[in-house]
Amino acid sequence: MPTVEQIREMLSAGAAKSSLLVEREDLLAVAKFLKTDPQLQFDFCSCVTAVDYIKQDCIEVVYHLYSVALKHGPVALKVRAPRALEQCHVPSLTPVWRGCEFQEREAFDLFGVKFDGHPDLRRILMWDEFVDHPMRKDYIPPMDYEWEPTPHGETLARAKMQGGTVPASALEAKK
Amino acid sequence: MSATGIIETQTLEVSLGPQHPSTHGVFRMDVVLDGEYVVKLKPVMGYLHRNHEQIAEKIAWIANMPYTDRLDYFCSMTNNWAYALAVEKMAGLKVPERAEYIRVIMAELTRLLNHSCAIGFLLSDCGAWFTPVLYALRERERILDFFETVSGARMMCNYMRFGGVRVDLDDQSLAMARDIVARWPAFLDEFEKLMTENEVLIARTQRVGILPRELAINASITGPMARASGVEYDIRKVDKYGVYDRFDFRVPVGEAGDTFDRYMIRILEMREAVKILEQALRDIPAGPFIAPEAKLRNFKVPAGDGYGRIEAPKGELGFYLVSEGGAKPYRYHVRPPSFINLTILEDMCLGQKVADTVIILGSVDIVLGEVDR
Amino acid sequence: MPVDEGLKSELQKRGVFVMPVEFLYNWSRKSSLWPVQFGLACCAIEMIAAAAARHDIARFGAEVFRASPRQADLMIVSGTVTKKMAPQVVRLYNQMPEPKYVIAMGACAISGGPFKDGYDVLKGVDRYIPVDIHIPGCPPRPEALLHALMTLQEKISKQHLNETRWYDKNAPAEYPIPQYGAHDLEPPVNRELWQPPQETPKK
Numbered sequence: 001m002p003t004v005e006q007i008r009e010m011l012s013a014g015a016a017k018s019s020l021l022v023e024r025e026d027l028l029a030v031a032k033f034l035k036t037d038p039q040l041q042f043d044f045c046s047c048v049t050a051v052d053y054i055k056q057d058c059i060e061v062v063y064h065l066y067s068v069a070l071k072h073g074p075v076a077l078k079v080r081a082p083r084a085l086e087q088c089h090v091p092s093l094t095p096v097w098r099g100c101e102f103q104e105r106e107a108f109d110l111f112g113v114k115f116d117g118h119p120d121l122r123r124i125l126m127w128d129e130f131v132d133h134p135m136r137k138d139y140i141p142p143m144d145y146e147w148e149p150t151p152h153g154e155t156l157a158r159a160k161m162q163g164g165t166v167p168a169s170a171l172e173a174k175k
Numbered sequence: 176m177s178a179t180g181i182i183e184t185q186t187l188e189v190s191l192g193p194q195h196p197s198t199h200g201v202f203r204m205d206v207v208l209d210g211e212y213v214v215k216l217k218p219v220m221g222y223l224h225r226n227h228e229q230i231a232e233k234i235a236w237i238a239n240m241p242y243t244d245r246l247d248y249f250c251s252m253t254n255n256w257a258y259a260l261a262v263e264k265m266a267g268l269k270v271p272e273r274a275e276y277i278r279v280i281m282a283e284l285t286r287l288l289n290h291s292c293a294i295g296f297l298l299s300d301c302g303a304w305f306t307p308v309l310y311a312l313r314e315r316e317r318i319l320d321f322f323e324t325v326s327g328a329r330m331m332c333n334y335m336r337f338g339g340v341r342v343d344l345d346d347q348s349l350a351m352a353r354d355i356v357a358r359w360p361a362f363l364d365e366f367e368k369l370m371t372e373n374e375v376l377i378a379r380t381q382r383v384g385i386l387p388r389e390l391a392i393n394a395s396i397t398g399p400m401a402r403a404s405g406v407e408y409d410i411r412k413v414d415k416y417g418v419y420d421r422f423d424f425r426v427p428v429g430e431a432g433d434t435f436d437r438y439m440i441r442i443l444e445m446r447e448a449v450k451i452l453e454q455a456l457r458d459i460p461a462g463p464f465i466a467p468e469a470k471l472r473n474f475k476v477p478a479g480d481g482y483g484r485i486e487a488p489k490g491e492l493g494f495y496l497v498s499e500g501g502a503k504p505y506r507y508h509v510r511p512p513s514f515i516n517l518t519i520l521e522d523m524c525l526g527q528k529v530a531d532t533v534i535i536l537g538s539v540d541i542v543l544g545e546v547d548r
Numbered sequence: 549m550p551v552d553e554g555l556k557s558e559l560q561k562r563g564v565f566v567m568p569v570e571f572l573y574n575w576s577r578k579s580s581l582w583p584v585q586f587g588l589a590c591c592a593i594e595m596i597a598a599a600a601a602r603h604d605i606a607r608f609g610a611e612v613f614r615a616s617p618r619q620a621d622l623m624i625v626s627g628t629v630t631k632k633m634a635p636q637v638v639r640l641y642n643q644m645p646e647p648k649y650v651i652a653m654g655a656c657a658i659s660g661g662p663f664k665d666g667y668d669v670l671k672g673v674d675r676y677i678p679v680d681i682h683i684p685g686c687p688p689r690p691e692a693l694l695h696a697l698m699t700l701q702e703k704i705s706k707q708h709l710n711e712t713r714w715y716d717k718n719a720p721a722e723y724p725i726p727q728y729g730a731h732d733l734e735p736p737v738n739r740e741l742w743q744p745p746q747e748t749p750k751k
Contacts, residue, residue, distance in 0.1 A: 193633065193636055194585075194586055194617075194636065194640055195615075196585050196615040200587070200588070200589070200592070201588055201633055221630075221632050222630060222632050222633040222636075223588065223589055223627070223628065223630060223633070224630055224632065224668045225589075225628050225630065225663040225666055225668070225669055226663060226665070226666030226667055226668055226669060227663075229665075229666065229667065230663065230665050230666060233665065241662070242662065245589075245590055245662070248589065248590035248593060249593065308596070308600070309600055309601050312596070312597060312600040312601065312602070313600070313601055313602070315597075316597070316600075316602050329594075329689070330590065330593065330594070330687060331590070331686065331687065543589070544589055544590065547630075
């Protein structure tokens, strides 16, 4: 858990990118501190998103915070969770900043990160019966092209494996 | 039991959308009504989820520029600028002065066309079926002609590049822009004369959909909607990106936070945008229009992450980019203002009549391409 | 049955106009095609611009964009159809009364467009509903939409009363609505309506 002095020092160093990587257990306390401390007053959470670092086997949730009262920022608050679906959960910061509500739902929908304490955690962009988490790096989309006249790259590779969706001449020509 | 306690009533669940004359796109609201009054409202989105972020991870950095056009499809120039700004921040590219002035001109013209059409659509929701939209579209066509002369396309301009813009503005285009700016105050006067003191508009929008200031800040509301609630925060003044610190303009801030304030803020912002445009068109220097060291092919961004944002006409448009040093983004995320401004739609609509729901949604000014990406 | 031109002009001089019933039927339908208000994405803005004062679509009869599909006879699918939206598109199409036409406006409605790689994008609206006119472009100019409307009017004027879909007892009255599946829509395509094109052998 970073101490109050460590946080202040890092943020006042005026670095072009100030970012804080915290553990899941400390996230809520750090967020409340950042919001309520009179010298920091980060009352505005601008952007919440998740990044899938498949090589480091973690999903990182990033919160970008600004201050409307003191007009400074940004600070990137980052927290990591393991990629496996059962263990992939972090505390929700919606009780601290209401603006995180929809963006955390989107991170849940597209990455599978569960936010504990979120008032209404359900899918937002995909339909409810959908089971996959499409923005993960290991997601394989359904092969529903049915007709791709100029296949190249990934489409061509998958067509060669699955066949039947590209003209035969394209398969031969691009060998 | 109803409010009078005499008649036993039931609530009614209605789905407004996704095809509805007033939902500004494919957006659905699940509304639970007690008579005419809204008891619960759940927005449902995702009907235009076009996988922009996933596609962006598969193609080169510059190839994402046309896709940013299609985010907020009304304002393609500001979307391009936000993306170019985020990448330039990460790559450390310096943009020449003339390009910065051109970017400001394009962004403020976009602000003009967005706000006039947003007001037009808001009034369509109030019942002034299409007449204000026709006035707004007449002026928008002039600006689209200018965009077409400069960039080749009316709407999806794909005009900004990392380090500058794609082509230069010649004298004929500048004359066109000056002509548009010269006509705009007269158009605004005509527009305002028709609408601002119109008693139907005042009756339908004052004290409707009030958003308190503290809730606006906590719910990450940005743009004209936040300023109407009294939040004095304009990214052009706070971050001072581009050359905005050279222009003298005010930021209108509202008091009541209701729909009428949001309408008035947009009118006032249009007047301020005209001021910025006059100054920019007067002071634009000669020079290169793109940074000489900016490469377009095989452009690689150094490893790391970065967040760049601008004051788009609808709010704060930000791009969070993660790069591994390669030719394609590792993670590309759009922070859409319309999506986040919908967070408190339910709060604003509770206790209002169902007809006001549509007006409140119109005053939020959403574009589904941005909401769903 | 064509009428003799000499007889026609003679009668016209007397104030009597002779034409097949089919001509009147087609002319009245094509001159008052009412679109349903159905804008999905960016192409919808160009559709609104086509309905605005500069490129006036009211000149062609498409004056009133009806809000309810039950009162419309033309659906301009303008914008990307996502898989989440596809069942609603088919439902709306089923609710339109015959005779009805579909214009697929823009690259996204024809084949998925620039977003063809997406997991949630339907690669062409003609996978579930029959399309009469396709307009390429991203977005097509309002003039292109007007040209498409004129082409549709020509197509309608060539239709014959005894060969139309709505008087055909074997044609489907309704198209099946896809359901949301766990990974994709079920079925992913309406096989009776759309087959992948046959490859023409290269000479």
